[in-house]
Structure formats: structure tokens, C-alpha cells
Amino acid sequence: MVAAQTALKDMRINAEKDKTRLVLDLSNEVRYKILTLNNPNRLVVDLYGARKTNKIKSSTKGNGLIDTIRVAKNTPAKLRVVIETKQVVLYKVNMLKASQKRDSRLVIDLKGMYEGSQKVVASAINNSKMIIAVDPGHGGKDPGATGKKIKEKDLVLKISKRLANLINTEPDMTAILTRNDDSFPCPNNNRSCGQKSSLNERLEIAKRAGAVLFISIHANSFRDQRIRGAEIYALPDSAKFKKDEHWKAMYHNKQSKSRIKLINVTSGKQIKNVTASEVIAFDQSLQISDKIIQELRKVIRVRKSSRQAAFIVLGSNDMASVLIETSYLTNPEDEKILINPINQQKIAEAILKGVKKYTRESRQQVTK
Template sequence: MKKLVGLLLITALSVANPGHADLKIKGGRFWHGPQKTRMVIDMSDAPNFEVFSLTDPDRLVIDLAQATLGRPLTGPGTQKSPVVQVRTGQPKQGVVRIVLDLDGPVEYQVFALKPSPPYEHRLVLDIFAAQRAATRQVAQANRKDDYLVILDPGHGGEDPGAIGGRGTREKHVALGIARRLERMINRDGRMRAQLTRSGDYYVTLRGRVKFAMKQKADAFISVHADAAQRRAARGSSVYILSKKGASSEMGKWLAKRENASDLAGGVDIGGQEPAIQKALLDMGLDWKVKESKVLARRILNEMQKVGRLHSKRVEQAAFVVLKSVDIPAVLVETGFITNRAEEKALANTLHQERLAGAIFRGLSRYCDADPRCPPSRGEKGVYVVRPGDSLSLIAARVGSTVAALRELNGLHSDVLKVGQKIRVPNA
């Protein structure tokens, strides 16, 4: 018989307004990550809820008192998840019951979140497949002695990040660029890249930092898109940690851990354990800030070749994701999603390739000068055609144009063969 692991019962949380009889359930959604599946339920008020599990077959049951179901809840979708389907019912007057049919035993965690724009009250249910601890250890054992770059696409899942006038979401842009950058790094041969998130789900800011530290990474690059009230604001910028802010705000950071992103992303504030706080305070900030600045300058230098800069200097701010990683760490704002023209560009895959290419070349230059990084392989100024490549894609990747590549290589056609060597500008 299957058994549920780590049974957690939360009963009868106090209602914000007990006289208020009708809690409206306004909808729900799923986010699927490698570690967990998250179900979020939107509601009009603080919920009075009870969660319990049943076996044969495995189920999770959520009972919401004094509630009505505004509209049917959507299912978990087609992605791999321990949740097979969602059913709703009314076991007794005024109680809405949500039943999640599971494909096996799970561990779970449930918490209510207060309103955080654009969200109203939310109930969050995190569901972990029971064997998750084992897979995590395997991932750690795989760490090789190479140059590891952690790429951190901002936001995700419940946290869309900035939203443009045409509806483009920062979380998608950030992941698109980071994925392209990941491919470039992994193809290069001398470095290796890993993403803090590889899909549309939220990872806490501390979770991102922890991941980089656990992997003993060599560099950290967070990818974002900017937003401003002023629609005219445009251009990209590169940030590093503010040293002044870091030393004086370290304590502040510990208190400020539920910042805007984490609130939107849906973080259980009560459930966080302060595991890495000590390490942060002890680290060698000077070396880190100096190295981060060198890396940021290299990236800025390449970014200005493919687009406008918002700031020609390396900017400094107290970003949580940069604060605690004791390795060179930069945060790249790839453009303003609130600017009409840049929003359009940021959603364009060729432009994403161009931005990723610029960050890659900056990182590559940094790597050339870093004794910790293996020497460059392959011929300088030569690009070997791979499956799926096109002249326009290569041009975007290397920061050139189709016309320039045609001329440089004396090409009369745009047809490429896999393995073909293309000369590229080696600036």
C-alpha cells in the first residue's frame, strides 16, 4: 500500500473577517518546476482552509470554508507532474472541496499569501514528488572541475516581472535570452552553463543564490528586462553589487528578504530557513566586486555594439541575487520592456540571439583574462556551421550582419552546410 510521506495538516487558519461569509474562489493555476509543482488558487479574502491527504489512490484534498467557486479550476496541463487531475465538489453546505488526484505519494506544503499586486489573496500548495531528495544528490555529484557559469533568468511563474504595453512579460524574455546564452556557452567547450530556472516557474531569490553556491560556480549572470514610468527610457545596462550597500545593507537584506519579486512569486515567509546568511557576511567582498566590475565592463562593451546603452557606466545597486554570491556576479538589464520599440525587439528571437551573443562575447573576453578559466578552443574568427544555423542567426550570434558575412566570405548564396567554416569579424 502506498503511503504519504511527511503528512502536514493545517487546520482552521483564522479568518480575517469572520462575519464575511462568502470567500470567492476566482481561479487557479499550476507551475511546474523540476523540484516541485505549485498550485496557486486566487481568492477574494483570507481563506479558512484545511488540507489533508488520502491514499488508495493518492489524493490531496483542500477544503475551503464559507466559500463559493467562481469558475471551474484549470487542471495541471500536460507537463510532467505528480498531479494527474483536479476535481471540485461540495461535501457540505458552504464548503468547496478541491481534490488533486496524484500519480503517487508526495510531500507537500501549504500556505496563504496576503495580497501583493497584481494578486489578491492566494493559497499556495507546493507538491514535491517523494523521492526528490535522491535526485538532488545526484545533481551535486555531477559537478566537474570546469568553469561553471550560472545563468539566472529573472522572475518566472507567479512573478511575471515587468510587463510591456503589448503584454510582453519580462520572465519570458529573460528565459529566452538566458537559454540562448546557455547554448552558446555549452557549445564553446571551455565553459559550462547552468540555469537557475529552465521553465516558467518561480525560484526564490535566495534559492537562486543557494543554487550557485552549492554548485561552486565560477560566475553568475542574472538576466532581466528593465521597466520605467517614462516610456521613452531605453537601452541596456549592466549592474554589479554596490559595495557600500552591501556592507551597510547586509543586515537590511536579511530583513528585506520578502522583496517584491518573492512576494509576487509566492514565497512562504514563515517557512524560510536562514541557511546561507553567515556565509554572506564572511565573504571577500573586495575581490568579488573588483572581478564583477571587470566582467560587467566586458559585457557592456559588447552590448553597445548590438544596441543602445541606457548607461555607459557599470551601475551598482543592492540586488539580492548579487549580494550573496561570492563569485563575480552581474545583472544585465537587456532593454526596457516599457519602451514600445524595445519591447518589440526583446520579444524578437533574433534580437534575443543578438543580446545573448553580446553577453557571451563579454563573458568570453573575461574568461580569456581569468586564470581560473581554460584557454579558448577553436580558431579565432572562424565559425563552424551547426545543424539549424542560418546566416541571419550566425550574424546575430556574432554581432554582425548578413551582408557583412556574405562579403567577408565571398558568399553568393545563403545556403550553408553543416561543418562549413565561416569567417566572422574578430573585433
């Protein structure tokens, strides 16, 4: 059989900062099947009608996101390659045809699904400054919600500036604003763009600044003027990657609480210099939102506990993110509270206290 002649000739790993690529060199194209398992996290590749050459060891130490690779003849009809990963990952697989200079290749790309969570945890516990992007919603041509005395775009800019000023007084934090005036952020400093482009540009501003946490400030509205109170939104990491891309999520148990773990980091000195790649953590956006809502309850009415919604600004895997609806401008009592500078300051202080509570408890988890 022709298929039986297909040989796995070599395996090559290329590990970058947040991504890892495994290339399987094959003598011919081959039919394959992928499945994923957890406990431990594994990506299983079945190569039908294939065999391994003597060069391929039955077990190989990995690199980057890969812990180990095991290769064995699972059945007479297929060769099984088991890729054990250090964490739950996103993956994509491509079969490349042979050329005059290269064999056929099965290319397996991996990237951390919890990159944003890892970054914010590392920043919370190491000696580096935590960079926080504060995003005043709307702006410019987009007024947002409109109350009787103030527009959302103006209110949230006031609160955001207060929050950024408070953050910048912290020795281990620094803030950047996605806008600091009545403007509508657009790519390449264009004068005009669509709402989706503006939202994505806000994320890009945060990424360029190296932000590990994105806080978007808004005020709500509703046709029923009796509805009032602050709300906060955040997404689990598994909901952040785009479903229309080629990336797929490894199977994993959905858990509501996350324990922070460090890889090969034990001493206090190592903790102070820990990097994101040495952290195992997930769903930190949810953890941060819980801490912020706890503090907001002390200064303003809160309508509901943390909620989930697929807002664009919450969808980046590159950083943890929360969106805060500070209250309802369509409710007279809420608007009266929000336009008072004293209350704007209290809201900003409560948000910062929530972030600081998160960083403090993160440190406590790894130093016990």
C-alpha cells in the first residue's frame, strides 16, 4: 500500500515568546485526525498509514508550550503522536505539500489561550510596573447615552481621567488613556472611522503601550427610567478567541475559580522576576471584575454582580479586560450621583481599590 510507505522522518520545534510551532516532516502527505484531552493537557495527532523512522524517539522533551512528545504505533493502521502541553492552548494544523526542496509537512501551531491572564498575573506579582489602559467610552461624533444634564462621552472622560491620575500615583502601576479629549479614536489617526474600527483601535492603543489590563468606562441607558445601578462585564478567556479563525481551543474543564500556579519558580527572588510564560492562570478578567464590583458596592448602588457579554473591547486574548457601566444616565437619581465630582472621584477610587485588592491577593497566592 502506498500509504504504508509514508514515514515520519523528523520533528522540529520552534518556540517563540507566546507561540510554539511543531513541524512533522513526512515522506508523503497523509490523512490525519486531531483530538484533544486534558489531565494532562494533550493534543493527539493520528497519522493514518504512517510509520516512524529510527531517528524518531518514542519520547522527546519539548520546548515552549510543549512539555513532551510521545510517538508510537497506536494500531497497525496508524501512528499516534501525543503532544503534552504545559497549559491549555489554542491550536491550528496545516498539511503542506512536498516541493522539490522539502518533504510534506504537518505544521502544528500552538498559542496560549490564557495569555492575557498570564500577563496580568505576572505583572501583579513581579517587580515590573503594571500598565493599565483606561478607556473612556465613545467620544467625538459618538455621544453614547444621553442624560438630561450630561452626555456619556463627557462623563466617562471625567471619571477616566480621575482613575488614570490615581493609578499614576501608585509606585507599581502606570496608566494610559485611549483618549484624553473629546475625540473618537481611529486607526492611523484618521479623522473618521466606524464604531468597530474605533473599538479595535482602542485595543491596539493598549497593546502598543504594553498594557496588561484594559478598563473601559461607560454609563448606561434604558427605556425604563426606573432601572438604575452600576454593572461590570468581563469574559472568560475561552470566550475571547474569534470563532471564525482557524484556531481551535483544546478541550478543558470549565472552572469558575482560578488558582494561580508558577512553573519552576520557588524563591522570592524568582517571584519578583517571574514572566508570563512561567505563570499558569486563567480567567483573570473575571477575578478582577469581582474585586472591582466588591469595592463599587461600597460607594454606589450596584444593579447586578459581574456579567458576561461579547463586547469587542473585552475580546482580546492579549490582556485582561473589564467594562464598567458606572450607572444609568436615564435614571434621574443615578444621573444626579454621576454628575457630582465627589462621586466621580469615589467611583475612580473604588475601581483602583478593586485592582489593588486583586494584585494583593494574587501575590498572597504565590507567597504562602
